[in-house]
Amino acid sequence: MTARYAYVGDDPAGIAAAATVLEHRARDLAANASSASGELPRLREAWTVGSAGDRAYAVATQLSAHLDTIAPGLRAGSDALAEYREELVLGCSRVDQLNSAHRVIAPLESLVRSFGDWIDESRSAAYDRAVTELRVAASATGYGSLWEIEGDYRAVTQRITSACEVCEAALRRSRTAAQGRAPGRSSFAGMLPMGLQTGPLIDGFISRGLLPPEAATMTADELLTYLKDHPDVARNLVDNNPGRGQPGSVEAFLHSLGQPTISAPGTDIAALQREQTSALFHTLTPQEQAVVGMLFPSEVGNLSGASFVARDAANYVNVVVAREDQAGVVADLEKKVADLRSMGPYPGVPASLIASYESQLADARALLGTYDRLVAEPDRQIVVFDAARGAFAEVSGTISPTTRNVGVICPGTTTNMGTILGNVKTYSSFVKAAEPGQLAMITWMGGGLPQSIVPEAMSDSYSRDLGPLLASFSKDVRLETAALTGGSTAHLTVAGHSYGGAVVGIAETYGLDADRVMYVESPGMGNDVSSTSDYRPVNPDVRRYSMTAPGDPIALVQGADVLGYGHGGDPDHMAGVTRLATGNYKDGTPVAGPSAHGGVFTPGSGSWDNMVQVFTGGTVQVRPPDTVMNTQYGPVMVPSSAPSTPLDIP
Amino acid sequence: MPTEYQVDVRATRATGASLARLAEPAGSAAGEIGGLRISLGSGVSVADELAAFASVWADDLRAVGASFEYLGTAVAAAGTAYESTDAAAAAAYARLPLRRTAI
Numbered sequence: 001m002t003a004r005y006a007y008v009g010d011d012p013a014g015i016a017a018a019a020t021v022l023e024h025r026a027r028d029l030a031a032n033a034s035s036a037s038g039e040l041p042r043l044r045e046a047w048t049v050g051s052a053g054d055r056a057y058a059v060a061t062q063l064s065a066h067l068d069t070i071a072p073g074l075r076a077g078s079d080a081l082a083e084y085r086e087e088l089v090l091g092c093s094r095v096d097q098l099n100s101a102h103r104v105i106a107p108l109e110s111l112v113r114s115f116g117d118w119i120d121e122s123r124s125a126a127y128d129r130a131v132t133e134l135r136v137a138a139s140a141t142g143y144g145s146l147w148e149i150e151g152d153y154r155a156v157t158q159r160i161t162s163a164c165e166v167c168e169a170a171l172r173r174s175r176t177a178a179q180g181r182a183p184g185r186s187s188f189a190g191m192l193p194m195g196l197q198t199g200p201l202i203d204g205f206i207s208r209g210l211l212p213p214e215a216a217t218m219t220a221d222e223l224l225t226y227l228k229d230h231p232d233v234a235r236n237l238v239d240n241n242p243g244r245g246q247p248g249s250v251e252a253f254l255h256s257l258g259q260p261t262i263s264a265p266g267t268d269i270a271a272l273q274r275e276q277t278s279a280l281f282h283t284l285t286p287q288e289q290a291v292v293g294m295l296f297p298s299e300v301g302n303l304s305g306a307s308f309v310a311r312d313a314a315n316y317v318n319v320v321v322a323r324e325d326q327a328g329v330v331a332d333l334e335k336k337v338a339d340l341r342s343m344g345p346y347p348g349v350p351a352s353l354i355a356s357y358e359s360q361l362a363d364a365r366a367l368l369g370t371y372d373r374l375v376a377e378p379d380r381q382i383v384v385f386d387a388a389r390g391a392f393a394e395v396s397g398t399i400s401p402t403t404r405n406v407g408v409i410c411p412g413t414t415t416n417m418g419t420i421l422g423n424v425k426t427y428s429s430f431v432k433a434a435e436p437g438q439l440a441m442i443t444w445m446g447g448g449l450p451q452s453i454v455p456e457a458m459s460d461s462y463s464r465d466l467g468p469l470l471a472s473f474s475k476d477v478r479l480e481t482a483a484l485t486g487g488s489t490a491h492l493t494v495a496g497h498s499y500g501g502a503v504v505g506i507a508e509t510y511g512l513d514a515d516r517v518m519y520v521e522s523p524g525m526g527n528d529v530s531s532t533s534d535y536r537p538v539n540p541d542v543r544r545y546s547m548t549a550p551g552d553p554i555a556l557v558q559g560a561d562v563l564g565y566g567h568g569g570d571p572d573h574m575a576g577v578t579r580l581a582t583g584n585y586k587d588g589t590p591v592a593g594p595s596a597h598g599g600v601f602t603p604g605s606g607s608w609d610n611m612v613q614v615f616t617g618g619t620v621q622v623r624p625p626d627t628v629m630n631t632q633y634g635p636v637m638v639p640s641s642a643p644s645t646p647l648d649i650p
Numbered sequence: 651m652p653t654e655y656q657v658d659v660r661a662t663r664a665t666g667a668s669l670a671r672l673a674e675p676a677g678s679a680a681g682e683i684g685g686l687r688i689s690l691g692s693g694v695s696v697a698d699e700l701a702a703f704a705s706v707w708a709d710d711l712r713a714v715g716a717s718f719e720y721l722g723t724a725v726a727a728a729g730t731a732y733e734s735t736d737a738a739a740a741a742a743y744a745r746l747p748l749r750r751t752a753i
Binding site: 006007008009010011014015017018021022025028029031032035036039042043045046047048049050052053056059060063066067070073074077081084157160161164165167168171172174175178179184185186188189199285286287288400401402437486 | 654655656657658661662664665668669672675676679682683684685686687688689690691692693694695696697698699700701702703704705706707709710711712713714716717718720721724725728729
């Protein structure tokens with residue numbers, strides 16, 4: 001028999017276990033802090049004169065002082081959890097009582113009510129008996145009616161909710177006191193000179209002249225700033241490749257990735273290396289990951305399995321160098337245009353030539369603008385970058401222990417490095433729409449996209465280049481998400497807009513790792529794809545969605561596929577794909593027509609809201625099947641006027 | 651550059667080793683606290699905040715552990731280096747009278 005009232009809040013046993021761990025560790029670390037402070041005078045006495053001794057003593061003092069703060073921080077968490085647990089235990093006991101009372105009172109009250117408002121003489125004895133039984137039960141249980149029991153359950157719920165909020169606030173206070181700039185990272189880790197586990201690496205770079213001597217005492221953030229201000233040093237690092245390094249070192253590992261290996265037939269080398277790389281990077285502190293990224297930017301920036309912290313730091317250095325190169329390109333073009341203009345009307349210099357250079361200059365300036373912003377905004381998380389290939393990916397939001405969903409979206413035709421930050425801004429609206437901290441979005445452009453509809457977007461060549469890269473990147477995201485969320489039940493959605501949909505389709509033929517896939521205003525599901533059986537999904541339970549706004553001209557090419565032209569089956573009519581409604585804009589006008597091709601991303605529109613639901617695993621609105629209208633030209637499919645139907649995403 | 655040094659090399663080595671030993675408790679605490687998770691409760695839950703709390707403190711403890719290990723090893727190595735330098739110098743001087751005698 002199911003209970004009427006459910007327990008509220010967390011499992012008290014789980015909370016008690018967490019509180020115990022924190023309490024025990026706080027005790028151990030308090031003893032540790034005591035030992036550390038005991039070592040200080042011994043260190044001073046052993047090394048009374050000498051600058052290295054002074055420095056060692058200063059560092060040990062600082063370390064000991066920080067250690068003193070840890071036990072109280074953990075104990076604050078432990079105490080808060082213990083108090084919360086007490087409320088939970090009381091709450092459970094109270095809910096048990098309420099359920100017990102409900103079981104007694106409910107049938108008796110129901111019986112009394114069944115007599116109705118008027119009781120005739122023949123039933124009055126029975127009625128009196130029922131009322132008496134109810135009163136006796138009320139006396140025994142302390143509740144005279146279900147209404148009172150309901151009221152008490154609401155009070156229990158309110159009390160547990162308050163206790164939960166108090167506990168959360170205490171945990172937050174303790175965390176905030178220790179937290180650094182980035183979520184999930186401590187400020188102490190951020191202050192460390194990077195010469196800890198990466199110390200020998202830094203020393204080696206200094207001795208080889210790749211870094212200045214002062215790098216030995218810089219924090220990771222200081223090194224990043226230094227490299228921003230010294231592109232020549234950044235370039236040295238970009239041009240440097242990992243050497244053999246010390247056995248067991250990070251450098252030796254990175255070097256080994258480029259070496260031939262012998263393995264059993266059928267071994268998935270890429271998967272193996274991805275897992276080994278992830279395991280290695282996640283044994284390092286985030287600061288060390290960042291340092292390794294900065295020291296080996298060319299190797300780590302796009303390295304499968306490298307932590308996103310390392311890839312981001314590496315790509316910052318790569319962007320610093322790309323920006324300097326691009327500034328040179330812009331300066332050259334400006335000089336060319338100025339020279340041509342200064343020649344005035346001259347028979348050898350047609351206006352079209354100047355116009356051509358001016359167009360190149362505008363593109364080059366747009367690209368430089370992107371790099372300028374990336375350098376000026378070091379908190380952006382760039383996890384793919386290759387200036388030569390036009391490859392870029394940026395995380396919006398953060399992937400942290402609270403993340404429930406991660407979305408990857410590939411944009412379409414005319415997107416390039418000069419315009420990609422506009423896409424990032426558009427897609428980050430999904431992050432803002434989700435519960436705080438629960439969704440991270442990645443704007444992914446793994447290389448050049450078509451820059452014209454005809455002929456470039458007709459060809460499958462871009463999707464065939466990018467599809468395998470996206471399939472591989474999806475596995476990187478899955479692995480990194482699992483590492484950052486502690487094993488994670490976070491769901492991964494991969495989406496493609498316009499030509500990006502064709503890229504996603506080809507990626508699916510290479511083994512895309514996703515829980516949900518979404519085709520948005522897509523020309524097809526990948527060249528040569530005629531059904532979802534052509535795909536090789538990593539997750540066999542992947543769910544697919546599509547949306548195409550009525551009147552979007554993309555519909556004219558959906559399903560067209562001849563050799564290397566066209567992009568396979570029409571996602572809106574493919575078996576196994578749920579077709580979503582695009583609905584209306586906020587002002588009530590339908591998301592339809594040519595402008596809806598990009599208009600589907602308008603925040604607040606039905607199409608945008610459906611995308612939010614897919615990315616966060618909510619409830620989507622399914623578009624009803626089109627109806628057939630017979631015209632003088634033959635039957636034509638037109639959107640149904642039936643309302644869309646809600647569908648929960650499992 | 652300083653020219654004065656006063657070091658008890660044995661005590662320095664011993665203190666360095668003691669400091670390095672403090673890394674282990676911090677490292678193991680980081681591992682256990684970093685893995686603290688509870689399943690989401692009904693209606694309300696501290697699961698998300700506890701995960702964020704655990705993540706920050708585990709990061710902090712990892713850094714503390716790494717710092718003790720590095721500092722302790724460096725202090726011990728410094729003691730050894732002073733001793734080696736002294737021994738090397740003593741060996742060099744010890745050879746000089748022999749050469750004179752031979753001449």
